[in-house]
Amino acid sequence: MAVTIYDIAEKAGVGIGTVSRALNNSPHISLRTKEKVQAVITELGYQPHAMARGLAKQKTYTFAVIVPVFTGYFFMEVLRGVQQEVTKAHYDMILYSVDHSDKTDLFLKKVTREKRVDGALLISLGISDVQASACTRLRFPIVLVDSTHPSLDSITVQNRQGAERATSHLISLGHTKIGMIDAQLKSSPAQVRLEGYRDALKKHGLPLDEKYLIISDQIAGQHGFNRESGYLAMKQLLQLGSERPTAVFVSSDIQAAGAVRAISEEGLTIPEDVSLIGFDDIEIAEYLELTTMRQPMFQLGQLGVRRLLERIANPDLERFHRSFDTELVIRQSCGIVTSTN
Amino acid sequence: MAVTIYDIAEKAGVGIGTVSRALNNSPHISLRTKEKVQAVITELGYQPHAMARGLAKQKTYTFAVIVPVFTGYFFMEVLRGVQQEVTKAHYDMILYSVDHSDKTDLFLKKVTREKRVDGALLISLGISDVQASACTRLRFPIVLVDSTHPSLDSITVQNRQGAERATSHLISLGHTKIGMIDAQLKSSPAQVRLEGYRDALKKHGLPLDEKYLIISDQIAGQHGFNRESGYLAMKQLLQLGSERPTAVFVSSDIQAAGAVRAISEEGLTIPEDVSLIGFDDIEIAEYLELTTMRQPMFQLGQLGVRRLLERIANPDLERFHRSFDTELVIRQSCGIVTSTN
DNA sequence: ACCATATTTGGAAGCCCTTCCAAAATTTGC
DNA sequence: GCAAATTTTGGAAGGGCTTCCAAATATGGT
Numbered sequence: 001m002a003v004t005i006y007d008i009a010e011k012a013g014v015g016i017g018t019v020s021r022a023l024n025n026s027p028h029i030s031l032r033t034k035e036k037v038q039a040v041i042t043e044l045g046y047q048p049h050a051m052a053r054g055l056a057k058q059k060t061y062t063f064a065v066i067v068p069v070f071t072g073y074f075f076m077e078v079l080r081g082v083q084q085e086v087t088k089a090h091y092d093m094i095l096y097s098v099d100h101s102d103k104t105d106l107f108l109k110k111v112t113r114e115k116r117v118d119g120a121l122l123i124s125l126g127i128s129d130v131q132a133s134a135c136t137r138l139r140f141p142i143v144l145v146d147s148t149h150p151s152l153d154s155i156t157v158q159n160r161q162g163a164e165r166a167t168s169h170l171i172s173l174g175h176t177k178i179g180m181i182d183a184q185l186k187s188s189p190a191q192v193r194l195e196g197y198r199d200a201l202k203k204h205g206l207p208l209d210e211k212y213l214i215i216s217d218q219i220a221g222q223h224g225f226n227r228e229s230g231y232l233a234m235k236q237l238l239q240l241g242s243e244r245p246t247a248v249f250v251s252s253d254i255q256a257a258g259a260v261r262a263i264s265e266e267g268l269t270i271p272e273d274v275s276l277i278g279f280d281d282i283e284i285a286e287y288l289e290l291t292t293m294r295q296p297m298f299q300l301g302q303l304g305v306r307r308l309l310e311r312i313a314n315p316d317l318e319r320f321h322r323s324f325d326t327e328l329v330i331r332q333s334c335g336i337v338t339s340t341n
Numbered sequence: 342m343a344v345t346i347y348d349i350a351e352k353a354g355v356g357i358g359t360v361s362r363a364l365n366n367s368p369h370i371s372l373r374t375k376e377k378v379q380a381v382i383t384e385l386g387y388q389p390h391a392m393a394r395g396l397a398k399q400k401t402y403t404f405a406v407i408v409p410v411f412t413g414y415f416f417m418e419v420l421r422g423v424q425q426e427v428t429k430a431h432y433d434m435i436l437y438s439v440d441h442s443d444k445t446d447l448f449l450k451k452v453t454r455e456k457r458v459d460g461a462l463l464i465s466l467g468i469s470d471v472q473a474s475a476c477t478r479l480r481f482p483i484v485l486v487d488s489t490h491p492s493l494d495s496i497t498v499q500n501r502q503g504a505e506r507a508t509s510h511l512i513s514l515g516h517t518k519i520g521m522i523d524a525q526l527k528s529s530p531a532q533v534r535l536e537g538y539r540d541a542l543k544k545h546g547l548p549l550d551e552k553y554l555i556i557s558d559q560i561a562g563q564h565g566f567n568r569e570s571g572y573l574a575m576k577q578l579l580q581l582g583s584e585r586p587t588a589v590f591v592s593s594d595i596q597a598a599g600a601v602r603a604i605s606e607e608g609l610t611i612p613e614d615v616s617l618i619g620f621d622d623i624e625i626a627e628y629l630e631l632t633t634m635r636q637p638m639f640q641l642g643q644l645g646v647r648r649l650l651e652r653i654a655n656p657d658l659e660r661f662h663r664s665f666d667t668e669l670v671i672r673q674s675c676g677i678v679t680s681t682n
Numbered sequence: 683a684c685c686a687t688a689t690t691t692g693g694a695a696g697c698c699c700t701t702c703c704a705a706a707a708t709t710t711g712c
Numbered sequence: 713g714c715a716a717a718t719t720t721t722g723g724a725a726g727g728g729c730t731t732c733c734a735a736a737t738a739t740g741g742t
Binding site: 002045046047048049050051052054055060062069070071076079080083087092093094095096097099109110113114115116257283284287288 | 343386387388389390391392393395396401403410411412417420421424428433434435436437438440450451454455456457598624625628629
């Protein structure tokens with residue numbers, strides 16, 4: 001058996017309550033005994049039993065981070081931000097990865113009842129109204145990152161405005177035949193970015209040509225935010241021949257990576273034949289010389305944790321919503337339309 | 342208060358022991374009562390309290406995964422493999438990230454005493470002899486991935502052989518002035534890859550020229566496996582002017598990415614002016630057309646978890662060591678030396 | 683020196699489960 | 713139909729901690 005609070009109490013010649021007080025640096029203990037107890041604690045290499053403490057305190061100093069199967073730089077960056085704050089706050093994080101977005105609710109149901117965690121951070125995953133209200137009813141602290149729900153805290157990116165600016169950027173370079181490659185609309189960022197694309201076209205009096213809008217196929221519940229689907233979508237766009245768009249706004253850099261490949265396979269060049277603008281600014285965007293809209297991924301994770309900790313500390317906080325600006329990062333993938341076009 | 346086992350017992354008209362038996366599908370319960378109890382459980386939406394269960398059972402169905410601050414595709418891939426198996430096994434994973442490799446022992450010390458987890462997976466992190474023997478003494482299940490210790494289970498990659506093959510590949514293309522960019526030697530893969538490099542030179546009767554061997558600077562406790570350090574190292578190599586190596590083996594793709602930049606900044610081209618071979622086969626290697634040694638990252642994670650679960654189930658297992666082969670992935674970054682060279 | 687306050691202390695009760703033992707219910711054998 | 717063997721059941725004890733209350737000790741005022 002490992003060393004317990006009773007061993008410490010006995011060896012230090014105090015009661016177990018006193019040991020507990022020394023441990024939790026309670027104000028109701030004299031400095032002298034506290035130091036005496038702490039000496040014994042280090043001597044025996046004692047460490048409180050996390051489960052016992054969690055049970056007694058009804059608090060686990062742990063929270064759940066629920067992410068879609070994390071493939072991709074985006075989640076990695078968000079998680080880095082999460083990690084940094086988690087460590088700072090001396091919390092632990094349990095990582096759950098959801099292989100199909102429909103299962104999000106199941107995970108949440110488990111997590112909210114099991115009392116293994118003090119709260120949850122939901123990343124890029126939607127939540128049903130039923131679960132959302134269950135969370136508020138149970139006063140279970142939860143923060144959405146890169147996703148929203150009217151009745152919950154959320155931290156997002158200005159997807160609509162970002163998409164609008166991306167598209168407008170292409171327009172400002174003289175493009176009029178502007179395509180969009182989007183992911184499945186059941187993904188909220190995909191949905192909202194499409195709106196931004198529409199906004200921009202409308203604002204500049206350009207028609208929305210349905211054949212220029214390609215929705216990536218869903219692969220393995222992943223909403224199409226992947227290279228393969230971007231590749232396929234771009235192939236489709238290029239089949240339009242001379243009718244093809246001169247510029248394309250792609251809803252994620254990873255899809256744009258696939259698009260780049262499709263374009264070069266057709267013997268075309270970027271940006272001469274087709275301009276490309278992405279979204280995210282992931283690592284490979286730099287290699288691809290891809291112009292893109294940068295999302296503050298690290299900060300999303302960071303702020304998510306901070307907010308969650310605040311809400312854990314005080315569950316009665318006002319609803320909170322923060323939306324980060326995106327930033328246009330100009331590289332080499334967008335060209336100006338010359339009169340010869 | 343949430344619904345407990347007592348609520349279930351009362352509503353089902355049975356004792357608490359019976360509810361527990363229904364929950365853990367014990368053989369000592371009749372089918373009839375079991376179903377009756379389960380009906381009540383679903384009706385009330387009961388979920389066992391994880392902490393209480395953990396305390397009573399002395400088993401948490403959770404383990405720790407300890408990684409260096411995970412920046413980079415390598416860890417992401419390993420983690421994906423880990424996740425997949427963890428989910429399959431209905432375990433939870435707590436992710437700890439160590440910002441400085443010296444702190445590994447601290448984390449382990451905490452984790453082994455706290456009883457929050459049933460075991461730990463250590464990824465790309467070394468362990469001291471003291472901690473290693475503490476783990477065996479406490480019979481704490483632990484598996485090392487991408488790192489080794491004589492007295493613990495480990496899963497690695499044949500770094501030495503891989504590095505030897507990478508270097509030999511360059512030699513077979515006719516190169517004789519072959520440099521190496523390595524990370525800090527306190528990182529075991531870095532150390533071992535250097536040995537492989539030496540093996541290859543020796544085998545082919547080539548001299549080891551110290552000026553061709555650059556050890557990346559350590560940045561933020563990260564052993565130099567990053568782009569910046571690769572960039573700097575390559576700059577240094579290129580300053581040798583006409584004396585510069587015609588080919589370089591870089592100990593990781595991410596460093597190679599930095600090296601690529603350094604080379605192009607000098608107005609040189611790959612592979613005409615300098616050939617490059619990396620290690621890992623991370624995502625951007627494809628974009629860089631980088632020839633490299635592929636590591637089975639996903640499988641490392643997968644097998645790590647499997648082994649850990651086996652050891653948790655049976656702590657008396659024989660020591661285990663598995664080393665994966667690397668695979669040469671040939672792309673465009675290595676050229677043949679022509680007679681004009 | 684003595685009482686009133688304030689501080690510190692010990693340990694019982696409780697957090698929610700599992701496990702074990704003894705008791706109750708059921709089945710089996712004849 | 714009855715005793716013996718077997719299966720099923722209830723619930724006390726225990727896992728390691730925190731918290732609370734009452735008791736003990738210390739402090740201060742006069």
